[in-house]
Amino acid sequence: xxxxECKTMLDALNKVTACYxxxxxxxxxxxxxxxxxxxLKRTRKKAQELAVANRTKLTSxxxxxxxxxxxxxxxxxxxxxxxxxxxxxEVDMKRSLEIGQDFPLKVPTRxxxxxxxxxxxxxxxxxxxxxQNMKYEADSNIDTADLRDLQxxxxxxxxxxxxxxxxxxVAPWAVEAKQEAGAELKSNMSVGNSSVGxxxxxxxxxxxxxxxxxxxxxxxxxxxxxVFFVIVIVALVLGYLVINMS
Amino acid sequence: xxxKNAIRxxxxxxxPRMACLKKAEKVVxxxxxxxxxxxxxxxxxxxxxIPHAITGEDIVAWLADKFQIDAQExxxxxxxxxxxxxxxxxxxxxxxxxxxxxxxxxxxTPYFWPTQQWPVEDTDYAIYLAKRNIRKKGILExxxxxxxxxxxxxxxxxWDFIVMQAKEQYRAAKERxxxxxxxxxxxxxxxxxxxxxxxxxxxxxxxxxxLTLFCFLQxxxxxxxxxxxxxxxxxxxxxxxxxxxxxxxxxxxxxKPLPSNPWLTDDVTYxxxxxxxxxxxxxxxxxxxxxxxxxxxxxxxxxxxxxxxxKKEFSGENLAFWEGCEDIKxxxxxxxxxxxxxxxxxxxxxxxxxxINIDGKTMEITVKGLKHPHRYVLDAAQTHIYMLMKKDKYGxxxxxxxxxxxxxxxxxxxxxxxxxVQLEQNSRNRRPSLxxxxxxxxxxxxxxxxxxxxxxxxxxxxxxLSNGFMxxxxxx
Numbered sequence: 001x002x003x004x005e006c007k008t009m010l011d012a013l014n015k016v017t018a019c020y021x022x023x024x025x026x027x028x029x030x031x032x033x034x035x036x037x038x039x040l041k042r043t044r045k046k047a048q049e050l051a052v053a054n055r056t057k058l059t060s061x062x063x064x065x066x067x068x069x070x071x072x073x074x075x076x077x078x079x080x081x082x083x084x085x086x087x088x089x090e091v092d093m094k095r096s097l098e099i100g101q102d103f104p105l106k107v108p109t110r111x112x113x114x115x116x117x118x119x120x121x122x123x124x125x126x127x128x129x130x131x132q133n134m135k136y137e138a139d140s141n142i143d144t145a146d147l148r149d150l151q152x153x154x155x156x157x158x159x160x161x162x163x164x165x166x167x168x169x170v171a172p173w174a175v176e177a178k179q180e181a182g183a184e185l186k187s188n189m190s191v192g193n194s195s196v197g198x199x200x201x202x203x204x205x206x207x208x209x210x211x212x213x214x215x216x217x218x219x220x221x222x223x224x225x226x227v228f229f230v231i232v233i234v235a236l237v238l239g240y241l242v243i244n245m246s
Numbered sequence: 247x248x249x250k251n252a253i254r255x256x257x258x259x260x261x262p263r264m265a266c267l268k269k270a271e272k273v274v275x276x277x278x279x280x281x282x283x284x285x286x287x288x289x290x291x292x293x294x295x296i297p298h299a300i301t302g303e304d305i306v307a308w309l310a311d312k313f314q315i316d317a318q319e320x321x322x323x324x325x326x327x328x329x330x331x332x333x334x335x336x337x338x339x340x341x342x343x344x345x346x347x348x349x350x351x352x353x354x355t356p357y358f359w360p361t362q363q364w365p366v367e368d369t370d371y372a373i374y375l376a377k378r379n380i381r382k383k384g385i386l387e388x389x390x391x392x393x394x395x396x397x398x399x400x401x402x403x404x405w406d407f408i409v410m411q412a413k414e415q416y417r418a419a420k421e422r423x424x425x426x427x428x429x430x431x432x433x434x435x436x437x438x439x440x441x442x443x444x445x446x447x448x449x450x451x452x453x454x455x456x457l458t459l460f461c462f463l464q465x466x467x468x469x470x471x472x473x474x475x476x477x478x479x480x481x482x483x484x485x486x487x488x489x490x491x492x493x494x495x496x497x498x499x500x501x502k503p504l505p506s507n508p509w510l511t512d513d514v515t516y517x518x519x520x521x522x523x524x525x526x527x528x529x530x531x532x533x534x535x536x537x538x539x540x541x542x543x544x545x546x547x548x549x550x551x552x553x554x555x556x557k558k559e560f561s562g563e564n565l566a567f568w569e570g571c572e573d574i575k576x577x578x579x580x581x582x583x584x585x586x587x588x589x590x591x592x593x594x595x596x597x598x599x600x601x602i603n604i605d606g607k608t609m610e611i612t613v614k615g616l617k618h619p620h621r622y623v624l625d626a627a628q629t630h631i632y633m634l635m636k637k638d639k640y641g642x643x644x645x646x647x648x649x650x651x652x653x654x655x656x657x658x659x660x661x662x663x664x665x666x667v668q669l670e671q672n673s674r675n676r677r678p679s680l681x682x683x684x685x686x687x688x689x690x691x692x693x694x695x696x697x698x699x700x701x702x703x704x705x706x707x708x709x710x711l712s713n714g715f716m717x718x719x720x721x722x
Contacts, residue, residue: 011410018414025433028356030298031426077406084369084407095364099356114278114286114298115355116429123421177405181398184376184409185384 002061003071006078009057010085012130013050017085017092019128020047022121024096028103029115037105038138039125040096041146046129047089048153054082055164062168073175079168080175083161090157097150105143264362267330271359274332277308278353284308289336289350294425299336299350306346321346331360334436340444352429358437366441369404372397374438376412381431389444492537496530504530506662512672513662517679518716522546523692529656536644539636543568551652555643563600564631564639567593571628575621586619594627604630 020043026036061067061075103112126134139145277283289299302324309320324344327333328351335341336350344351375394379386386394398405419430445454495501505515519528527547535542535551542548549565556562570589574582593602594612604612608626615623643649664672 014407014410015414015418018411019418021415022418025355025357025430080403081407081410084404085411088369088411091364091367095357103356111275111279113274113353113356114280115433116289116296116298116352117355117426118297119423119426121422124418127418127421173403175403177402179406179409181395181405182379182384183405184380184412 002057003074003078006054006057006061006075009050009054010078010081013047013054013082013085016043016047016050016128017089019043019124020089021092022124023128024092024099026117026121027096027099029113029117031115031117031119031121033120034105034138034140034142035134035136036121037100037142037146038136039121039128039134041138041142041149043125043128044093044150044153048157051086051089051157051160055160058082059164059168062170076170077175077178079170080172083164083172086157086161086164090154090161093150093154093157097147097154100143100147100150106141264330264360267360267362270327270330270332274327274353276312277305289352291428294428296425296429299352300333302345302347302349302351305333305344305351317346329440331358331437331440334432334439336432339432339436340439342440352432354436355433358433360440368397368401369408371438371442372401372404372408373412373415374434376408377416380412380416387444393442496534502661504528504661505659506664511662511664511669512676513664514679515659515662519657519659522689523550526655526657527652529653529658532653532656539632539640542640542643551649552639552643555646555648556639558648559639559642561639563593563602564635566600567602568628568631568635571624574624579621582621583619586616586623589624590616602627602631603634 020040023036023040023043027040058075058079062072062079067075122134126132280286284300284304286298286300289296305324306317306320309315309323310317313320313323315323321344324333325342328335328344329342332354333351334354335343335345336352338345338349371393375386375390375397378390379394401408419427422430498507503516505519506513508514508516518524520531523546531545531547535545535548542552553562553565556565567589570585570593574585574589577585590613592598592600594609594616595601604627608630612624612627
């Protein structure tokens with residue numbers, strides 16, 4: 001069914017957009033590297049492919065005049081999802097161009113900001129590309145060569161978005177969201193409510209100053225309660241024995 | 247679709263022009279240089295160790311050394327960098343100041359640096375709050391909860407996207423190693439502390455005052471736009487067309503003036519015939535008096551004629567009163583009070599010699615206003631009299647034999663037909679006209695004479711004066 005296909009593709013686009021944003025945030029910092037630039041390039045290309053596919057599918061669905069009202073409302077909702085993703089993607093692409101130009105990799109004095117992040121972003125990129133391991137095969141001047149491609153891709157994306165606005169008449173403010181406030185706390189993953197696997201939200205939080213304190217406090221209170229109960233039981237047992245003795 | 251970044255952010259958030267950002271970036275780049283910048287040390291947390299932490303006292307010392315300033319100023323500069331968002335504190339993250347002790351700070355990643363051209367989007371903030379909601383299992387801080395609810399209400403159409411994106415970003419962040427995750431969370435949190443400060447903890451900053459002022463001004467502007475009187479373009483275009491057709495023949499640019507255009511032929515007959523107070527006006531001039539009452543009154547010759555007509559009808563005081571009001575409105579401020587008094591005595595007081603007939607309410611307002619006279623104190627009465635004259639007397643004037651006689655008397659000069667030789671001669675005989683200063687003096691003399699001998703046979707005075715003008719013209 002067209003709807004299910006759409007939803008899966010939108011999920012994929014959403015995932016790639018999120019990963020791309022994460023990668024752009026790492027630009028210019030100490031976790032920036034040749035690999036990161038290549039990851040950005042490949043993620044971006046994948047995002048564009050998905051965007052084009054989504055757009056064609058959604059435009060064809062929305063242009064169809066024979067669909068019912070509920071269907072149309074659903075497609076409009078998907079359309080709003082798609083266009084919001086594209087907006088985020090466009091902004092991130094423009095920002096990555098800016099930061100990429102400000103922080104070239106191959107100058108003699110590298111100025112990457114010491115942000116404290118030193119690890120690599122391979123896993124994020126692998127998630128975006130839906131592969132197990134990333135293979136890096138780019139040339140050494142990727143940071144400058146890629147920027148030109150990036151500029152042309154940005155114009156492409158802008159054109160695409162303008163075309164979208166012209167062709168499809170959807171009022172985004174009229175769309176009603178299906179999720180209510182606090183929906184992210186539930187473990188539903190995708191647009192189509194398909195259970196791909198329940199993620200456990202209650203997992204180990206990264207330790208930080210106040211976060212660590214909170215967790216310690218939690219642990220401590222549980223331990224204290226346990227100890228208290230143990231003591232009470234021991235006291236009861238001893239009392240019983242004493243009474244029995246006497 | 248949604249409003250793009252390129253379009254001005256009307257009323258969403260006040261965005262001041264920050265020329266200092268580029269300079270601050272340079273300073274930060276130098277500060278974080280591993281060799282010549284601030285000394286960095288690793289931050290030890292319970293399980294992990296994260297590098298690139300700097301102490302407050304090191305920052306202050308480095309700034310003082312670099313810019314050759316004292317410690318206090320270095321501290322202010324450091325606090326400014328923190329407030330802008332280039333450096334963020336690791337402990338006590340809500341207070342954006344530099345503490346000159348061993349408290350730790352870290353540099354912010356370039357994506358989260360403050361920029362002029364990328365406004366801070368509410369969508370991003372909503373995604374951040376949703377992520378935080380997931381992290382904190384639904385227990386947000388008070389201001390965060392308020393913002394979350396507000397955004398849920400206002401961005402409801404995008405809420406599906408926000409939830410989806412928040413989940414995906416959360417999962418993407420989890421792919422990284424533990425120390426990087428901690429740093430990422432700190433960075434993002436610091437970014438939002440700078441750009442969406444918890445309102446309750448701080449008193450109204452300048453930004454808030456300016457924001458409220460801006461909103462207030464916007465409200466006034468939109469209210470005024472709604473109340474603006476709107477005229478249909480068909481009506482206004484119709485009025486324009488009517489004006490053009492009426493005045494078409496009277497415009498010297500569009501139609502040839504009779505006898506000839508002085509600018510083209512250097513012959514001043516046209517001007518002499520149309521002087522301010524001629525005895526016999528031209529036909530065109532008389533025709534213009536029929537267009538509207540305003541035309542009649544603004545032409546001095548027409549006004550004189552009208553004055554004569556009113557004298558015959560024994561209602562000359564109306565025009566005199568109107569002229570007195572004009573005098574106050576456009577005259578010198580020093581003599582305003584006396585003039586107003588004079589007018590009151592002559593026209594408005596009970597039993598005044600030239601009492602005008604205005605209704606009770608207007609009289610009341612005027613008398614009350616005359617206690618504190620100003621330029622426009624007689625405006626209400628003047629308008630009343632003007633409308634009276636326009637509706638009643640003007641129509642009668644146009645139909646009167648007086649006016650018809652004037653029409654007959656009006657001269658229609660012949661068109662000049664100059665040959666080239668004559669044109670040359672004319673250009674050689676060019677003379678400057680009467681000085682405007684002299685003209686003005688004569689006007690004032692005339693006025694004084696008229697005021698002195700109010701109900702006097704004016705035509706004689708007029709003809710005498712106009713003769714005087716002609717004589718003067720011939721002399722110069």
